Amino acid sequence: MSPHLTTADPRPVLDFHVRLAPVEHAADRLLSMMDESGVARAVVCAGGTMPLERLSRNLIEGGHIETDADNEAVRAACAASGGRLVPFWFANPHRDPAEYRERAAEFRGLEISPAVHGVGLDDPRTAALVAAAGEAGHSVYTVCLERPGATVADLVKLAAGHPDVTFVLGHMGIGNIDLYALELVGDLPNVLAETSGGYAVVARTALRLLGPDRILFGSEAPLQHPATELDKLRRAGFEDADWHAATWRNACRVLGEPERTREWRSPG
Template sequence: MTVVDFHARLAPGDGEPGRLLAMMDQAGIDRAAVCAGGLLPLERLAEQLNDGGRTETAADNEGVREACERSGGRLLPFFFADPVRDVEAYGKRAFDFRGLEISPAVHGGRLDDERVAELVAVAGSAGHPVYVVTVAHPGGRPADLVRLAARFPRVTFVWGHCGHTGLDIAGLNALEGSHNVLAELSGSLTVTARLAVARLGAARVLFGTEYPLQQPEVELCKIDALGLDPAARAAVLGANACRVLSEEM
């Protein structure tokens, strides 16, 4: 069975991608979609999740791309875009990456900002999925993701962490009818993950780890706890990711 981690991060430093690849080997993960990490301290991120705000620190997208090149095809780079300043940069470099991440939690802003729409339009042209972590602030909520996904029905969106609380059942309900939105499970509670599979169907659910903030084995144990049948388990653990990323199984 192919196992694909749809959401890991690479923080700046000489130890990567070696640490991530070693962790993947230990956990039995074949490939991972990775995005830049380490843009702001965890205390600051927690504050922004609660109170809003943005970081001015630029994501090391080029560093992520270079690390992925050294991985023998196991790591797939995502471009972490700040809508305020990265529209042009992503437009120029999109085909060097495999997906796009937009995070109101990190960069603030709203999903109805036209600069976000410009980023998504580029993603659509490049065939990229768009990973979005929603928040509780106006403009960044699951309902706002629903409206954005409706504007771009041919783009695949991924709802990161099934919301930012681990128990965003209301968000899951809001997104159920948006068939171009998939749910990624890292950081969510088991009950939320189980409801995601039940309400969206296994074909719309993705395994992720949120490495390095979470041990991959913890997220794999959560998949085990769901009690999925073999076909659904294979879909969630890797087949869906391969489909979304146009990867061979």
């Protein structure tokens, strides 16, 4: 794997939500997609926990798996990327959080997915993982569902009970036009909204309701091309300062890093 960086673009982009598919050369393809889009770095979590057709059906009808994601593959790919790929641990609430605690220093954050593992945000097993994330100084990424225990209201309760942990609301809520989700999290400064998936109007509303410091650009690559999601922010009316906050500065803050924009330029 050969990291590709240039100094062509003065505005580096950090994509806060991409996945590493369990297929050959997945990291190389991901880096190429980032290069095509002008994305310098990306937060990576395991993908391919189940076929997309099954995941889609489970989202509607219910269902889950109890197997682990391939966190080691994510760690290895990120370690070989020259710092461009930032590893997150995909938690399995059906397991004791001990392994995550033991390996937390090798990762930079945590993902919990009720859609994949079927364990709600109101479950004690989820609370135990969040507590471990707090001990490690990690943020917690999750995608909510319109299902008891996994709604945005449930995330609000979880985040209110762990005010020292930063939470990231994946896809800005449930579906493509969840303005209500932004209202629900509005009073919780420890909840940020990640932009992949939602319509441009939701990103525009997030900017108005939450402010630029609580928005994180994400693409859901490789399922969605980062260039498409970046264009959405442009068309949503993000000005230069807002753009820099959403696509770089906020992610650096959540990761506990200095901005270091001179070291990371978008590939050209």
